[in-house]
Amino acid sequence: MSRSLDAAALGALATLTQLDMPVERAVAALASYNDALVTLAPLGEVHLGETPPAAAFNASWE
């Protein structure tokens, strides 16, 4: 989760290209994506070991 905007931008640009997004909108999305990466960064601070993912769309307690 320590990716920088530059590193993330390569993959992001590929996605934005698929979306056929206007340049100015793509630039705005990339800048906001950098903020999102900062928000998501604490996920990388957790040692997950063998922790499995939650069932898709179902976080229930049963």
Added chain:
Amino acid sequence: MEPYELSLSDAAAAIAATELSPVELTDSVLGRIEAVEGDLNAFVTVTADLARASAAAAAEEIAHGGHRGPLHGIPIALKDLYDTAGVLTTSSSAVRATYVPERDSAVAERFAAAGAVLVGKTHTHEFAYGATTPTTRNPWDTTRVPGGSSGGSGAAVAAGECMVGMGSDTGGSIRIPASVCGVVGLKPTYGRVSRRGVASLSWSLDHVGPLTRTVRDAALTLNALAGYDRADPGSVDRPVPDFTALIGRDLTGMRVGVPTTYFTERLQDDVRASVAASVARLEALGATLVEVEVPMASQMAAVEWGLMLPEASAYHQEALRATPELFTAETRGLLDIGELVLATDYIKAQRVRGLVQAAWAEMFTSIDVLAAPTLTCTATLAGQDAVTWPDGSTESPTGTYVRFSQPANVTGLPSITVPTGVDAGGLPIGMQIVGRPFEEDVVIGVAAAYEADSGLGGQLAPLRRELATA
């Protein structure tokens, strides 16, 4: 007192005793809507003709001995995310400006079966993706936001435009508007109430539940709505108790967790003081206070956004490609970001979420409920783009509003907010009571004990008085 000023519970008792007709009650509520909507704009659609017909049918049925229960003849409103057969359902978005569902959502079906009267569809932050509801104003101060995303329901309940306003809650969107509008908001346990037919923001975080003027009103509503529905993949097949069962009991033996971290950081001083005084009231009512550190607090926002961003973009992907210009710039920007979150980060968020749930389950072995501020601050000004804290840090209104409410979404635990008073500017403050999974009856019982002791239940926003003297 006008009928629209009654709580659901009092109106239901009057209807059951044939002292009040559903027709009289509905006319009073529709009159109230007409009087205040110019200031508030809580509704996308007011279903006046449908409401009058439903009220007349309820009155006829009750007159012939067919009283169905406490919701029979009660005016309610649904957030405009809820499908309603034959009634426009826009999600407050140009994307669905002409969408008229053919079938009711599960919640609308249950309200209809209980004999409730739909008076309209309330505004949401576009597709529930935000916590301010820019279309609508707060009835405590019309220069301020009603919170969100269920801001229309919060404003409508607080102003007397309905007795129940349904919301949805992905990061706090029931409890945020309830808190800033001075009413009760109940987010049940994940899986307790069916979301079938409700536009999704984030499948694994979405909950649906009521905003009401008293805790008992919320419990009565949950009695009518809870239950398994195989059409909702998150629904859980659990017994449904009477959610009013613990109302009226004292708090002797109840262990109330008081957080020493996370919920104590970067919040308005009078919010901190009001909630601290309210927690002291719980102790005076017999509860034992237990200080707790909030586990995995630093991961909370990362899990919330790591799940919500890509799930929301997946839900809206087709519309985002076909008609991106129909989304507001704010929503479209968030949906664009969600397209960029890596699948591995999404999976990581799910895995961390499991650890958060386990850590919170461990915390709840030493406490029965957690009591904390619902929000960091009271209602912000309409158009305000940031909240600045004494340490110099800033947050967007949505960012700060979800900070204290999102843990109950990440964990899926039940949480109810109750009014605790007002700040120096006269704006409502709320306290949330969070409980163990499927123990809505416990959080309702604690909240009701506080409400009865504080005398703050059933209040209407002061707009009532301002209009009366205008």
